[in-house]
Amino acid sequence: MVFYTPGRTTSYPSDKVDTGIRFHFLGGAQEVGNVGCVIEDKTGTRVLVDYGLSPGDPPSYPDECPSIDATIITHSHLDHIGMVPWISANHGCPIFSTDLTGALAPMMWHDTYKISKIEGHPLPWDKRDIEETAEVWKSVQFNEKQKIGEWSWQLHPAGHVPGAAMIEFELPEYRVLWTGDIDVRDSPNVRGAKPVSADVLVMEGTYGGREHPDRKEEETRFIQKIKEVVSRGGIAIVPAFASGRGQDILRLLYRADPNLRVHYDGMGKRVTKHWLDHPHHITDAEEWNRIWRWVRRVGSKSDRKKALHGDVIVTTSGMLKGGPVLWYLNRLKEDRDSAVLITGYQAEGTGGEMLLENGSLPIYGTITKIACEVERYYLSNHCGHNHLVEFAKNTGAKHVVLFHLPEEAIEPLRTSIEANGQTVHIPENSKSLYIPI
Numbered sequence: 001m002v003f004y005t006p007g008r009t010t011s012y013p014s015d016k017v018d019t020g021i022r023f024h025f026l027g028g029a030q031e032v033g034n035v036g037c038v039i040e041d042k043t044g045t046r047v048l049v050d051y052g053l054s055p056g057d058p059p060s061y062p063d064e065c066p067s068i069d070a071t072i073i074t075h076s077h078l079d080h081i082g083m084v085p086w087i088s089a090n091h092g093c094p095i096f097s098t099d100l101t102g103a104l105a106p107m108m109w110h111d112t113y114k115i116s117k118i119e120g121h122p123l124p125w126d127k128r129d130i131e132e133t134a135e136v137w138k139s140v141q142f143n144e145k146q147k148i149g150e151w152s153w154q155l156h157p158a159g160h161v162p163g164a165a166m167i168e169f170e171l172p173e174y175r176v177l178w179t180g181d182i183d184v185r186d187s188p189n190v191r192g193a194k195p196v197s198a199d200v201l202v203m204e205g206t207y208g209g210r211e212h213p214d215r216k217e218e219e220t221r222f223i224q225k226i227k228e229v230v231s232r233g234g235i236a237i238v239p240a241f242a243s244g245r246g247q248d249i250l251r252l253l254y255r256a257d258p259n260l261r262v263h264y265d266g267m268g269k270r271v272t273k274h275w276l277d278h279p280h281h282i283t284d285a286e287e288w289n290r291i292w293r294w295v296r297r298v299g300s301k302s303d304r305k306k307a308l309h310g311d312v313i314v315t316t317s318g319m320l321k322g323g324p325v326l327w328y329l330n331r332l333k334e335d336r337d338s339a340v341l342i343t344g345y346q347a348e349g350t351g352g353e354m355l356l357e358n359g360s361l362p363i364y365g366t367i368t369k370i371a372c373e374v375e376r377y378y379l380s381n382h383c384g385h386n387h388l389v390e391f392a393k394n395t396g397a398k399h400v401v402l403f404h405l406p407e408e409a410i411e412p413l414r415t416s417i418e419a420n421g422q423t424v425h426i427p428e429n430s431k432s433l434y435i436p437i
């Protein structure tokens with residue numbers, strides 16, 4: 001557990017920047033999660049990009065953020081926004097994001113707060129701070145020029161999930177592109193990111209050194225399995241994240257066969273409502289309205305029982321760590337005709353990882369054997385290795401700063417990007433990285 005003492009526990013240096021740009025990663029450098037980075041140049045303008053946490057047992061947090069002129073948030077995933085209420089409580093600066101990210105964030109915080117109470121890990125911020133955050137939050141449209149101090153900046157679509165943004169900064173001497181989490185491929189719900197030219201690129205590297213299977217082939221394999229499970233009389237349980245993956249799955253199922261009886265449970269329903277209120281962020285919003293009327297939304301205990309007589313259940317949590325998915329699994333655990341179809345990343349120590357490894361997982365405190373078939377599908381919303389390298393090349397950046405990096409991604413990405421004649425920088429948490437002019 002970390003409780004910050006504002007102004008006393010930060011790793012941020014007290015000296016001014018003489019020349020070039022300083023990137024100070026409070027977290028999220030050589031790790032996936034906990035993102036937070038302070039950017040400053042000689043004009044003294046100081047901006048925080050993202051401030052997340054890593055949900056775990058116990059959760060982990062980035063370093064304390066120093067005072068800043070503004071915060072810009074790339075998207076609504078917890079590893080990028082989880083600590084933002086602390087910023088508004090302690091620094092009171094404006095916080096910018098797209099309108100959809102701003103709408104989704106409070107829901108994510110309330111959920112995080114609830115889980116922290118249940119798990120007995122107090123957060124460094126309080127429930128009241130969520131309300132304060134709403135007062136300083138400002139929505140920004142894509143390609144709408146903004147000013148902070150002597151810098152201009154604007155947001156560009158990042159793919160990944162609806163509302164996700166890249167940030168382009170125009171400093172007096174440099175143009176910087178911050179990717180956030182990106183995907184250049186079109187997904188069922190959002191179009192892929194396009195490169196923006198820059199002198200310095202700060203790019204996520206989650207899948208450096210790895211390639212995803214072809215998305216279309218993986219989607220076909222997934223749908224074939226759904227049909228197989230349904231035709232043998234089973235139910236397909238699809239644990240899916242509330243923000244992005246669940247909706248991708250629903251669109252795939254609707255397009256594959258609208259006669260399927262698909263039930264949708266968990267926090268994803270509220271997320272989807274926000275998507276429908278911000279239709280400019282999703283591909284073919286009209287089709288989404290039809291999907292919303294088609295899918296059987298679970299709102300009560302009796303709905304849940306009805307779902308056990310349907311074909312597919314799409315529900316949270318995506319990593320089988322709590323959420324309605326455990327209720328369904330507990331009832332279907334002995335049914336060999338049913339299947340659990342895992343479609344997302346499973347962190348170490350989560351129920352999903354245990355199920356894939358050993359065929360059992362904790363349900364309400366008891367390790368439970370699952371007789372259902374278990375299959376895994378790769379439907380990631382991050383760029384794979386080659387797309388990252390190509391994206392970096394197409395920005396024309398002289399310097400590439402990599403972050404959001406698992407250890408195994410570092411060398412493959414460095415080698416491939418340097419082969420394109422770009423200088424690669426690997427920052428460390430709690431230390432400053434200076435990019436020269």
Ligand SMILES: [Zn+2]
Nearest residue numbers: 075077160181
């Ligand atoms: Zn993300």
